[in-house]
Amino acid sequence: MVEVGVSRTRHQDRVRPPVRSSYAMELAVHFRGAVSFLGRFPALTGVDLDVGPGEVVLLRGPNGAGKTTLLRCCAALVRVSAGEAVVLGHELVGASAEVRRSLRRRVGLLGHGAGLYDELTVADNVTFWARAGGADPVDAEAAMVQLGLDGRLRHLAVGRLSAGQRRRTSLAVMLARRPALWLLDEPHAGLDQTGRDVIDRLILDARAAGVTVLIASHELDRAEAVATRTVTLVGGSVLGAPPTPGSARSPIAAPVDRAQDEVVDRVP
Amino acid sequence: MFRDAALVAGKDLRLELRSRVGVAQVAPFALLMLILFAFALDPDRAVLQRATAGLYWVAVLFSALLAIQRAFAVESDEGVRDALRLSGLDPAGIFLGKVAAIAIQLLVLEVLLLGGVVVLYNAEPSGFALLVPTCLSATLGLAAAGCIYGVLAAGLRVKETILPLLLLPVLAPVLIAATQAFEAALGGATGEGWRWLGLLLVFAAAYVALGFGTFGLLLEES
Numbered sequence: 001m002v003e004v005g006v007s008r009t010r011h012q013d014r015v016r017p018p019v020r021s022s023y024a025m026e027l028a029v030h031f032r033g034a035v036s037f038l039g040r041f042p043a044l045t046g047v048d049l050d051v052g053p054g055e056v057v058l059l060r061g062p063n064g065a066g067k068t069t070l071l072r073c074c075a076a077l078v079r080v081s082a083g084e085a086v087v088l089g090h091e092l093v094g095a096s097a098e099v100r101r102s103l104r105r106r107v108g109l110l111g112h113g114a115g116l117y118d119e120l121t122v123a124d125n126v127t128f129w130a131r132a133g134g135a136d137p138v139d140a141e142a143a144m145v146q147l148g149l150d151g152r153l154r155h156l157a158v159g160r161l162s163a164g165q166r167r168r169t170s171l172a173v174m175l176a177r178r179p180a181l182w183l184l185d186e187p188h189a190g191l192d193q194t195g196r197d198v199i200d201r202l203i204l205d206a207r208a209a210g211v212t213v214l215i216a217s218h219e220l221d222r223a224e225a226v227a228t229r230t231v232t233l234v235g236g237s238v239l240g241a242p243p244t245p246g247s248a249r250s251p252i253a254a255p256v257d258r259a260q261d262e263v264v265d266r267v268p
Numbered sequence: 269m270f271r272d273a274a275l276v277a278g279k280d281l282r283l284e285l286r287s288r289v290g291v292a293q294v295a296p297f298a299l300l301m302l303i304l305f306a307f308a309l310d311p312d313r314a315v316l317q318r319a320t321a322g323l324y325w326v327a328v329l330f331s332a333l334l335a336i337q338r339a340f341a342v343e344s345d346e347g348v349r350d351a352l353r354l355s356g357l358d359p360a361g362i363f364l365g366k367v368a369a370i371a372i373q374l375l376v377l378e379v380l381l382l383g384g385v386v387v388l389y390n391a392e393p394s395g396f397a398l399l400v401p402t403c404l405s406a407t408l409g410l411a412a413a414g415c416i417y418g419v420l421a422a423g424l425r426v427k428e429t430i431l432p433l434l435l436l437p438v439l440a441p442v443l444i445a446a447t448q449a450f451e452a453a454l455g456g457a458t459g460e461g462w463r464w465l466g467l468l469l470v471f472a473a474a475y476v477a478l479g480f481g482t483f484g485l486l487l488e489e490s
Contacts, residue, residue, distance in 0.1 A: 077350055097359075097484055105356035113347020115354075117279070119286040128279050132272070132355035157286065173351075 028053045028181055028212035029074060033083035034093075036073050043069035045236035046083065054210040056203060058223045061233035067216035068112070070233065071183040074214060075109045076100040088181055105133060108179030110187055114166045115173065118159030122149050122169050125158055130176035143175035147198065163190040171202070182206060182213040188222055200226050272361025273368060280339060280369030289338050290373050295380055298331040302384045313390075320389045321451035325443050327381055328374065329410070332439075333432055335373050336414035339366055340422040349422070352487070359484030363415055367479065370411040378403050395453035398461045402453060405468040406446035412475035413438050419486045441471055 029051035036044040044066050051057050059067045072078040074087050076095065085092040090103040116125045123144065130140035144150045147168045153161070158169060167190055174182065184203075188196045203226045206213055217223040224230060232239040284290050305323045309316040316323075343349055352362065385391040393399065414435060421431040445467040452461025 075354060077353060097488065100488075101356055104354045107354065109350070109354055111347050111350060113345075113350065115347035115351030117283055117342060117348065118345065119283050119342075120279070124279075124282060128275070129351065129355060131275055132357050134356060170347075 026053075027051060027086070028055070028088060029214070030084065030086040031070075031073075031080075032085075034073065034080050034085045035082040036069055036078055036080050038069060038078070043078075043236055044073065044080070047233075047236070048238055049231060051212060051214065053212055054207065055229060056207045056213040056215065056227045058220075058227035058230045059214060059216040059233055060218075060220060060223075060230055061239075065233040066236040067233055068185055069236075071109065071111075071185050071214060071216055074181065074183055075107045076103045077109070106180045107183060108174035108177055108181070109183045109185070110167075110170055110174055111183075111185045114158070114170050116158045116166060116169055119157055121155050121157055122161070122165075122172075123154040125169060126172045126176055129173040133177040135177050139178060140172075140176040143172040146175060146202075147172040164192055164195045167191055168195060168198070171199070175202070180211065182211060184213065184215045184217075186217055186219075187215060188217065188219045196222060269358045269361040269364065272357045273364035276357065276362050276365025277368040277372075278365075280342075280366060281372065283342055284369070284373060290335065290377070294331050294334045294338075294373075295377060297334060298327045298377055298381055299384050301327040301330060302381065302388055306388045316389055317391070320385050320391045321454060322443075322447045323389070324381055324385050324450060325406070325446045327384075328378055328406075328446075329436070329439060329443055331377055332370075332374055332410045332414060333435065335370055335377075336411075336418045336435070337428070337431055339370055339415075340418040343419075344422045349487075359487055360480045362487070363479045363483035366415050366418075367408070367411045367476070370414060371407050374407045374410060375403065378407065391454060393454065395455075395461070398449060398465065399453040402446055402449040402461070402465055402468065405465060405472050406442050406449075409442045409468060409472035409475055410439060412472060412479050413442075416475065416479050416482065416486065419483060423486075423489075442468065445471070 027050050029049060031047045031049040034044055034047040034049075035042065047066070047070060049070075059070060061067055069078055073080050073085065073092065076087070076090070076092060076099075080092045082093065087103055088106050090099050092100075092103075095103075115129075117128075120128070123140075126140045126144055126149070127137055130137060130143070141150075144154055149165075149168060149172055153165060158166060161169065167187075171187075182203075184199075187199050187203075191199065200222060203213055203215070207226070207228070215223050215227060302323065305319075305327075306316060309319065343352055382393060386393060417431060417435045417438065421434060424430055445464040449461040449464035449468065452459070452464070
């Protein structure tokens, strides 16, 4: 671990200049040798991934494989230290605050946390986040209807909701903002059968509407049914996905790989 | 930016109205402090009256800590900080909105405490021409500095205990200047008080400017 930390400083000095290939810009997500650290831990150790517009990609892999970090990188919540990373035409390596903000407006993340204010009602939460994202309050209303939150639930404080109802509220927030890229981290977790069906239907609707979706999930049966493609992550990189011709693996990936192998060995 | 500020301030005030933390906890805490000071100094009424301005602002300062801590605790709940960063809200707008919401709460509290010092310490409010701008500028300074250190502390694991440690030394100039100006206003000799008001205005302007420049970075990196 100490060696990795030392390497990190060296790696950060070698951050590549941003790339501007039209190929990368046309894709919804383009990662090549992307490296990301959580503190001193190399969470992504050279991810190669291309996702076209309108694709629904399932990210699978063991705990600690880097699925959540990859989603958070796509939302510009975690920095990509090296390699290439372009999301919805935004170059993330060395991205300015303005670029990150611009990307975040177009991305919806359903993460582990609900991202809701407990004391506010469902309607207050959905309306606030929708307006914060520049969405029309009408979209907030429509999202609540779509998620079955338009009845008595809309006036209930979020802190009094069940886990499933909170999840549905988070989803309504995401829907109301109409993002071009959905990042769903364990979307089925904590939901009952009906809730899971609602999620699947929403993903299929999004797919039909040309929205790009990345799903990190351990519920493979459900997620594979709605995905157009499955990608496996192990130890912070994509398994069995060689770089496309002409794009070299990040020069920093090799030393990190060695550290990562040691880390993966310890992952239960 | 102002649209974002209004949105955030409205949300924070609505949160406050729904949770009633200010009414049920912060205000009683502040009044309790005034009462305890009165108990401690009551045998010497003259000391109590001389110290009215200082005790008033000490009570405001400690109550402000609670309000600031609360304002950022709600942004630290599961996933809310990420949601705030993902929202696309202008960081300067978030800063301004949170400053406005905290300042409004503090101003209400200051009015309440003013009633408290009148009843408990026999203070006779006068010099309103100085008193009002003193309260406004000190409140703005408290809220602006509080927001900067609040967002910084909210990103730390020891956020509950670190905020007073970071913030109280920074707010010492506000305590001193507000006390002096307040004392001058209460005593009716406002001449000296205007200089202290000037210091409060400089402090408030400096921290508002600092907040505009750094809040986004602190929200992002802390």
